Amino acid sequence: MSGNLQVLLLDDEPIVGRRLKPALAKIGCEVDVFEDPELALAKMAQKEYDVVVTDIRMDQIDGMQVLEFVRERWPRSKVIMITGYAMMSLAREAMEKGAFDFIAKPFKPDDLRRVIAKAAHALGSDIDFEAVEVEKANG
């Protein structure tokens, strides 16, 4: 494992970032949390993340635009979309546009960890997802 997995998390709900940042840190991810898509895009223009997790529906710029931006700027990055359950067609569209996977709200922290572990595996840098499971079992 060459350093921590760089993750950008974009969701306009502040609580999502507050809870997921420590949750993902446990599986060895270094998470940058954004609520504002513009700021996130500005950041991504400079920095390549391994995994980008973005909500599809946001006010100014939606997840699709973020996906398109990332696919163009950093083709290697894996993009995971967060969708509402009512927007399966949008999720399918995202997959066609090259999203790595999608996850429907409401989800558990482990659901996202599992998808991120899959993405890390695809990137060739496996993360020790089991470690958290063991820790949880012991705790």
Add this chain to the structure above:
Amino acid sequence: MVESPVQGNGQPIPEMAPQATEEAEVQGRLGLARDAEQARRALLNRPRFSVRLQIFLGNALAFLIAIAIAIALVASFHRMESKIRFLEIVNDYVMEVEQARRFEKNFFLYGTNLSDAQDNVFKAENILSRNAEELADIMGTGWREQMLPNLHRYQKLLEKLGQQPQGEQALSKQERLRVQSQVRAQGQQMVSAALGLLSKEKAALTEVLTRSRQLLFYSVGLLLLCMALNAYLLGSRMLSSIGRFGQYANRIASGDFTPLTPTRRYRDEFTELALAINSMIEELEKREAVLVQSHKMRAVGTLTAGVAHELNNPMNNITLTAHMLQEDYANLGDEERLEMIGDVVGEASRAKKIISNLLDFARESGSQLEPLDLPELLRETIALASNQIKLSGIKIDFQTSGNLPRVHGDSQQLRQVFLNLILNAIDASSKGGHIHVLVLPADEPNYLAVKVMDSGSGIPAHILPSIFDPFFTTKGKGKGTGLGLSVSQGIVAKHGGRIMVSSQEGQGATFTVVLPVTTIPAELGAKQ
């Protein structure tokens, strides 16, 4: 209409149907029934003057006039007949008398006998006495004194002349000449009296003839006039009533369900029609209430998708927080735990708020008229549709000119109208589109206008006239009932307003709802 929550499915849901709403509904329905009952009483509480009676009276009058004409004609024919008969009698009499005078002349000239003349006088007297009745008819009972003395005198003179012996006892020449001239004078007078009578009666006959001709003309004219007047009164009564009912039909079609009230001082067959229409109005109103309610439930269904989606956010926040709290409980400090529990509580109440708007709207309630703050109502409606708006990625902005008067209306129903327009605008807009909602004074005084403008593709001109028709829809099968705008139009019409649409293809559509403001007494307005 669902009668009441208790009667419905036996499961009273106190939160969904509080007592107050239920009472309002009952009052609303009672008010409706009271209006109908009042209208019924007012309609019936008038003296009856039926069309049937008018037809009967008109015909009876014409019939009476015709009878009177017939009687007058028969009477005048009778008079003419008796006058003609009289003329015949007098004519015969004159002929006899003239014949007698001819014999009298022959007697004087040629000395022929006088008995022929006496014969004729006798015949003349016979004619008179035979026709005593007819003569009395024309000349009155005094005819005898008028006619007979002359005749008798003449007869006596003739007798005197005829009995005169020839020879020495003969009257002196002078005496003879005296009697002779007396006879002549008497005969002359008799003839001229009879001729005078004849010509007088002829003139009278002519007059009777003229008068009866005039009578015929005038009475036929009167009859025609009376029939024309009757036809005019009857026709105008029927036509004006038919016209009035045509207007009622248009009014009802436009959604104004106030019962018909009396416009005339009497009642007739049209009153029965008005009563039937009133009960039809009652039935229509009930049905429309059902339609409005079912359409509202459709809108609720549409909103539910947005609400369900919007609920995902607090649900997700609660799920994530609860899981992390569970996972890290041992490692967290009190402050962090409290913060996380606070988040759960906050998100739970956010979830509640998301559904409570919809529940408020979905709640069944009766028609309740009150002064309404239209901008506030629009703000609430936009809040109700906000999930839908967010979901569609559409921007909505709301503008209002400050200090607007209130409108009188049913907040539930008007909210339904505006929601329908906003949901339509959302449907018409593509992602990133804009919807503008404006509340402003309308062009005409004492009206407010609500404009809902979308930036969609607009409505093609050829379907523009039919968009308010029931069951007209451009949406796919199973997506729209085509009743939204029709129901909205019904509701707005009931509020004394109207919905207008203007659209140009490619440039979006603007729906304008115009509603009357609560009326200020005219004097107050004038004084200011």
